[in-house]
Amino acid sequence: MAVFSKTCEYAIRAVLFISHKTAAGGKIGIKEIANGIDSPEHFLAKILQDLSRKGIIQSAKGPNGGFYLDEHALKLSLSAIVEAVDGDALFTGCALGLKQCSEVNPCPLHNQFKTIRSEIHNLLNTKKIGEFNDELALGLRCLKK
Amino acid sequence: MAVFSKTCEYAIRAVLFISHKTAAGGKIGIKEIANGIDSPEHFLAKILQDLSRKGIIQSAKGPNGGFYLDEHALKLSLSAIVEAVDGDALFTGCALGLKQCSEVNPCPLHNQFKTIRSEIHNLLNTKKIGEFNDELALGLRCLKK
DNA sequence: AAAATAAAAGACTTTTTTATCTTTATTTAA
DNA sequence: TTAAATAAAGATAAAAAAGTCTTTTATTTT
Numbered sequence: 001m002a003v004f005s006k007t008c009e010y011a012i013r014a015v016l017f018i019s020h021k022t023a024a025g026g027k028i029g030i031k032e033i034a035n036g037i038d039s040p041e042h043f044l045a046k047i048l049q050d051l052s053r054k055g056i057i058q059s060a061k062g063p064n065g066g067f068y069l070d071e072h073a074l075k076l077s078l079s080a081i082v083e084a085v086d087g088d089a090l091f092t093g094c095a096l097g098l099k100q101c102s103e104v105n106p107c108p109l110h111n112q113f114k115t116i117r118s119e120i121h122n123l124l125n126t127k128k129i130g131e132f133n134d135e136l137a138l139g140l141r142c143l144k145k
Numbered sequence: 146m147a148v149f150s151k152t153c154e155y156a157i158r159a160v161l162f163i164s165h166k167t168a169a170g171g172k173i174g175i176k177e178i179a180n181g182i183d184s185p186e187h188f189l190a191k192i193l194q195d196l197s198r199k200g201i202i203q204s205a206k207g208p209n210g211g212f213y214l215d216e217h218a219l220k221l222s223l224s225a226i227v228e229a230v231d232g233d234a235l236f237t238g239c240a241l242g243l244k245q246c247s248e249v250n251p252c253p254l255h256n257q258f259k260t261i262r263s264e265i266h267n268l269l270n271t272k273k274i275g276e277f278n279d280e281l282a283l284g285l286r287c288l289k290k
Numbered sequence: 291a292a293a294a295t296a297a298a299a300g301a302c303t304t305t306t307t308t309a310t311c312t313t314t315a316t317t318t319a320a
Numbered sequence: 321t322t323a324a325a326t327a328a329a330g331a332t333a334a335a336a337a338a339g340t341c342t343t344t345t346a347t348t349t350t
Binding site: 005006007040041042043046060061062064065 | 309
Binding site: 150185191205206207209 | 337338339340341345346347348349
């Protein structure tokens, strides 16, 4: 199993791509995004529509339209994307799938995974959408293949 | 997204249950296991058949038959179960799903997730199947609900 | 040898995830 | 005000994961 769903992988890659490509203002179209992150265009469209409805990214129709990020969106952390797409199971769920697993009723892996989950949550909370722009511009980080 | 697939969650819970229930020798049947970990019986049967084929657990047909663990199996770590069921994507895959993500061609989250992945791998490598028996016997750890 | 027991195997169904294709609505610019 | 551009929405489809049910095979006990 992967850490994130395919949908969430595409979502994160797309948002970072939009951030990087529109850092100088302007918008970017779905075709260019799908191509830039190597994802199926129409499937990605659905994902971005959803993120747009949830206010995580912005969009505009018509000529010169496309996707972009507003001031608010730029300050969001990666966990906002993950929670919007995959929910909070990764941060709060039991590793062994037990609904009632808790401090007082722990599964065998409860304590160990509590630590790991909080590390993941902390990492995704700390990393902001816009903070990868520079390295992406320099070609030091990859979002496709 | 959860950390493990549902199949893998059942697999881990079932193997720990078998270990605990057969610690004194003897075998345990699929019905009792499914009931003990709150999983669908026939679905679990398939999972255990697979683990049995792969030598991670043992089984015997006929009256007084059932599932059990041999000497070798008891020494295995949880990562053996995870790798058998979910493969090694959790330990080696790119968080953003990029096939060619690597040290020289890293995704934006490569370094952070390298650490997290190795912590998970280390945890699962360290924990042995038999080491939960005592706490399970004392009712201090839960495998169902 | 027959009956009973229990896992193994096979066929099938349902649900979820991932993906594709077509049509509609909105906006801009000529 | 019409044509072009572009996201939004809807309808399917394909693939994978999860779950169920039935039949077969192997083993043991009587």
